[in-house]
Amino acid sequence: MAALALLPAAGEAIYFRDKISWRSAIAPSEIVTAEQARGWGDTAIWVDARQDDEFANDHVPGAISLNEDRWNELLPQFLAVWAPGKKIIVYCSSLSCNASREVAHRLRKEAQLSDVFVLEGGWEAWLKNNR
C-alpha cells in the first residue's frame, strides 16, 4: 500500500518540479529582500500581516494592516489603496512566521492580485536594514 502510493506521488512531484521549491516554503520568485524592497520605493505597497497590537506598536511607514483574523474587514481597506501595477510586499514578525506567506497566498488566490511578494526575514529584517 505504502509502496503503491509512491508511484503517483513521484509522478506528481515530477509534474510540479518547476512550481514548488524544495529549499524554501516560498518560491524564490515570490521573496524579496529588505534591500530590494527599499529600492522599489513608491511603486510598492507594504502590507503588515501581523496581529493588530503588533501593528499598533510599530510598523513599516505607510504599511497597511491586513491580517487573517480580520481579513474580511481589512481587505476592502487595502483594495481601496491598491492600484494596478503596484507591487505588494507582505511581511510578518520574523523569518519563522507564516502569516505573511498566508496573506500573500490569499491575496493571489482570493483577491486575484499578482506581483505579491513576501519580505524575507519579516519585520526584524526591515528593522535591521532601516534603523
Place this chain on the structure above:
Amino acid sequence: MNETSNVQRPTLNVESSASVTTSTIKHQKSYIFWRIIDFVLAGIFIFAGLTKILDLDRLIADLQQIQFVSALADLRNLSLASPAEFASGIDNFKIVPWPVSVALAFYLPWLEIFSALGLVFRFLYRGALAILSASIVVFTLAIIAAKVRGLDITCGCFGHASQHWSFPAHLATNLAILVALLALFFAHARKRGIRQQ
C-alpha cells in the same frame, strides 16, 4: 418409545436450523454494519486525499450553496491543487523541515486514497487499517503538540472545509475516526479468529 423419539427428532432439527438461520442473519447484519463503517471511513479518507490533490474549493462551495449547475461546470474545469498549499500546512506544525513537508505533501494524499481503497476492496486490509490508524495518531499528536507550543495551525486536512476548525473540533474528529478504525481492526481480528477455530 421408538415412535416418541421419531416424533422428537424433526423438532430438534427445526430448532437447530432455526438457530443456524438466526446466527446467519446476525452474521450478515454484523457484516453489513462493518462494511458501512468501511465505506464511511474510506469516503472520509478519499475526500481528504482528493482535497489535497485537486482544487475542489469552488466545487465544495457550490455544493454547499446547493448550486448543482455551477458544481457541474466546476467538475468539468477541475484542476490539480498546488502541493505548496498542503506543504505549508505541514510546515506550520514546525515538526519537520521544509523539504520533508514537500515530500509528505506529495505522498500523504495518495497514501490516504490507496489505504481507503484498501478498506473498500478489502485488499491488504489490515495494512490499510494500520496505515490510516498510524496517520491519525501522528496527526492528533501533532495538533496537540502545536497547541501546547502555541502555534496557530491551519492544517487543511480536509481542504478549505477544515481550515477554520477549532482545536477541539480537530481533536474530536480525529478521535472519532481513530475509534472507528480500531473497531474495524478488532472486528476483523475477531472474525479471523472465529474462522481459524
